[in-house]
Amino acid sequence: MTHTIEQYIAECGDHVLHAFSALPRPSKKLEDWKFFTHTEWFESKWNISTVYEVTPDFIHSQLQGIDYDSLVVFHNGEFLMQYSKISDFLKISNQEYKPIFESKSLTQLDIVHTANAKHGVNIRIANTEQSNHIVLLSVVSGSHTLCTASHTIHVEADTQCTITEIIVSEANATESLMLSGTQLICNAGSVCEYTSIQKLHKTSSIVQNIAVMQLQETTATVHAYPLSGAYNRTNMSAYKQGTQAHTNVYGILFPCTDEHIELYTNIYHNVPECETNEQIKGLGKDNGQGVFSGLIYVAKDAQKTRAAQSNKNILLSPTAKIHSKPQLEIYADDVSCNHGSTTGQINREALWYMQARGIDLHKATELLLEGFINDVLETMSNEQVQAYILSHIDTKIAEI
Amino acid sequence: MLHIQNLHAAIDGKEILKGINLHVKPGEIHAIMGPNGSGKSTLSSVLAGREIFEVTQGEISFMGKNLLDLAPEERACEGIFMAFQYPVEIPGVSMTNFMKAAIEAKHKYQGTEPPSPTEFLKKMKEKRAMVGLPDKLTGRSVNEGFSGGEKKKNEIFQMAMLEPTLAILDETDSGLDIDALRIVADGVNQLKTPNNAYIVITHYQRLLDYIVPDVVHILFDGKIIKTGDKSLALELEEKGYDWITKS
Ligand SMILES: Nc1ncnc2c1ncn2[C@@H]1O[C@H](COP(=O)(O)OP(=O)(O)OP(=O)(O)O)[C@@H](O)[C@H]1O
Ligand SMILES: [Mg+2]
Numbered sequence: 099m100t101h102t103i104e105q106y107i108a109e110c111g112d113h114v115l116h117a118f119s120a121l122p123r124p125s126k127k128l129e130d131w132k133f134f135t136h137t138e139w140f141e142s143k144w145n146i147s148t149v150y151e152v153t154p155d156f157i158h159s160q161l162q163g164i165d166y167d168s169l170v171v172f173h174n175g176e177f178l179m180q181y182s183k184i185s186d187f188l189k190i191s192n193q194e195y196k197p198i199f200e201s202k203s204l205t206q207l208d209i210v211h212t213a214n215a216k217h218g219v220n221i222r223i224a225n226t227e228q229s230n231h232i233v234l235l236s237v238v239s240g241s242h243t244l245c246t247a248s249h250t251i252h253v254e255a256d257t258q259c260t261i262t263e264i265i266v267s268e269a270n271a272t273e274s275l276m277l278s279g280t281q282l283i284c285n286a287g288s289v290c291e292y293t294s295i296q297k298l299h300k301t302s303s304i305v306q307n308i309a310v311m312q313l314q315e316t317t318a319t320v321h322a323y324p325l326s327g328a329y330n331r332t333n334m335s336a337y338k339q340g341t342q343a344h345t346n347v348y349g350i351l352f353p354c355t356d357e358h359i360e361l362y363t364n365i366y367h368n369v370p371e372c373e374t375n376e377q378i379k380g381l382g383k384d385n386g387q388g389v390f391s392g393l394i395y396v397a398k399d400a401q402k403t404r405a406a407q408s409n410k411n412i413l414l415s416p417t418a419k420i421h422s423k424p425q426l427e428i429y430a431d432d433v434s435c436n437h438g439s440t441t442g443q444i445n446r447e448a449l450w451y452m453q454a455r456g457i458d459l460h461k462a463t464e465l466l467l468e469g470f471i472n473d474v475l476e477t478m479s480n481e482q483v484q485a486y487i488l489s490h491i492d493t494k495i496a497e498i
Numbered sequence: 499m500l501h502i503q504n505l506h507a508a509i510d511g512k513e514i515l516k517g518i519n520l521h522v523k524p525g526e527i528h529a530i531m532g533p534n535g536s537g538k539s540t541l542s543s544v545l546a547g548r549e550i551f552e553v554t555q556g557e558i559s560f561m562g563k564n565l566l567d568l569a570p571e572e573r574a575c576e577g578i579f580m581a582f583q584y585p586v587e588i589p590g591v592s593m594t595n596f597m598k599a600a601i602e603a604k605h606k607y608q609g610t611e612p613p614s615p616t617e618f619l620k621k622m623k624e625k626r627a628m629v630g631l632p633d634k635l636t637g638r639s640v641n642e643g644f645s646g647g648e649k650k651k652n653e654i655f656q657m658a659m660l661e662p663t664l665a666i667l668d669e670t671d672s673g674l675d676i677d678a679l680r681i682v683a684d685g686v687n688q689l690k691t692p693n694n695a696y697i698v699i700t701h702y703q704r705l706l707d708y709i710v711p712d713v714v715h716i717l718f719d720g721k722i723i724k725t726g727d728k729s730l731a732l733e734l735e736e737k738g739y740d741w742i743t744k745s
Contacts, residue, residue, distance in 0.1 A: 451585070454582075
């Protein structure tokens with residue numbers, strides 16, 4: 099049976115419907131949603147609870163040689179214990195999802211996202227001396243599927259871990275929509291590297307919400323890779339609750355033919371002596387559309403904040419667009435903050451130089467673009483995940 | 499080896515080369531001198547195949563092939579090398595990856611096996627030592643953060659790696675200190691064989707003390723207005739350009 103979003107919400111109960119009705123629909127009238135028309139989502143009929151089969155072979159093929167210590171698998175938002183591997187230092191429970199922070203700019207999509215509280219897990223990562231790579235793999239199947247998932251990950255005090263979340267859609271997931279969210283709670287002294295990858299079919303869409311809460315003396319590094327899809331959006335927020343909470347955000351946008359890829363980041367400095375380092379690169383091809391909107395907010399009490407944000411983009415065709423919107427909002431006086439944004443074309447002189455050395459235009463372009471994104475990509479410590487991402491980006495470059 | 503007949507070339511409709519004739523035989527060194535803006539770099543770029551210049555008239559044959567039919571990368575693989583007057587910085591592309599791509603392209607074009615990684619690195623080290631290019635530079639991006647002189651040495655290093663049949667050195671001497679000039683010139687002389695040739699573009703007689711030319715040409719306003727032996731360079735140094743351009 100298919101549902102419109104409103105029918106689905108009505109079935110979720112009065113309180114859900116009530117919350118839904120009180121919020122605005124994402125539209126061009128809202129500053130944070132103005133670059134894409136989402137109205138179709140509210141008119142479409144969605145498959146919400148249809149059951150599809152997914153094979154272990156398919157799941158493993160999606161990992162493309164990425165090794166893990168723990169693997170947590172989801173299919174259309176549902177946790178699949180039988181395909182997962184949970185190591186001793188991981189505790190998984192079905193505790194109900196509660197947003198760690200109430201966003202000021204909620205839309206109806208947020209209600210749709212959390213209406214099914216059963217989808218998603220609560221993961222607690224304990225301190226261990228061993229290597230600790232946790233992979234969350236989420237598969238979307240079926241035409242016109244609407245699925246949701248919300249995860250909460252607690253990184254215990256003084257724990258070091260690497261988390262890679264990969265969301266892929268199967269070829270049959272045409273016109274599907276995934277609303278997904280992962281919140282990370284980094285307890286004092288923890289060091290966490292989280293990579294978020296969405297690789298979707300060309301008619302599939304996703305909104306991925308990442309919320310990071312950091313206690314004192316933590317380092318959270320977020321790598322955002324919304325790789326492909328009709329509409330692929332990542333909202334990332336970080337909230338610093340303790341001093342010496344350092345946040346690194348790295349990401350690459352590469353919208354190609356008919357793709358619309360957005361990255362919105364909001365980093366809140368509410369306490370003193372924290373750092374943020376944000377570096378986003380964008381490549382745009384054909385009629386690809388990209389958006390990078392990055393807010394760094396420094397509250398009055400957040401003295402000695404250090405923050406740097408940089409966004410560099412290269413447009414490979416006259417019809418490609420990347421909207422860049424860096425925003426610094428600073429209310430403290432003893433801070434060091436800077437940001438910069440540039441958008442340009444591919445460096446013709448460099449291409450010519452390489453051609454003059456015998457390298458054909460195609461290879462020269464590849465070297466140049468790989469070189470352009472390399473300083474962002476190589477910040478990732480897991481080389482297998484890096485290779486996974488690069489191979490996808492290379493495929494896009496090869497089509498130029 | 500190289501035959502240029504009545505070459506005319508323009509950019510944005512403005513004619514820069516106005517009928518160049520030049521013939522280079524294997525084993526020869528030709529020097530081209532001439533005032534600023536006379537078209538020396540344009541001539542090198544046209545030989546290397548830069549597409550922003552339009553060849554409006556004339557012919558160029560190289561080793562029996564019509565050069566104008568070949569893309570820039572094909573010309574390079576055929577053995578033409580131009581050392582840039584202003585080498586370009588390529589952020590994010592390491593010297594090693596860049597050189598590897600260039601060597602691989604050449605072998606692919608010629609249908610030969612590229613060197614193994616060990617052979618390649620050995621050759622890099624050897625040639626680096628030959629032109630006195632500091633070790634640390636090969637780990638960096640191409641020309642990024644190189645000093646002016648280091649960039650010029652890097653051009654000669656690339657030439658040594660690629661072993662061209664015809665090398666065009668566009669003011670490789672400017673920006674080099676006296677010792678570096680000697681090292682670079684020694685490198686060029688070592689690479690010299692009876693089968694390859696050089697076109698050396700320079701403003702200064704000094705370079706020609708080290709790299710001794712067989713023929714010296716003077717390019718003025720897009721044309722070669724005088725050709726002579728190495729004594730022409732000496733004469734020019736003494737008298738300036740006026741005596742030829744005004745007569
Ligand atoms: N890309 C370009 N666009 C427009 N004009 C150009 C371009 N390149 C060269 N020219 C013009 O062509 C003429 C010849 O320039 P070229 O660089 O070949 O001179 P040159 O002999 O190498 O001079 P120099 O000794 O200063 O290096 C100059 O008038 C120059 O302004
Ligand atoms: Mg010049």
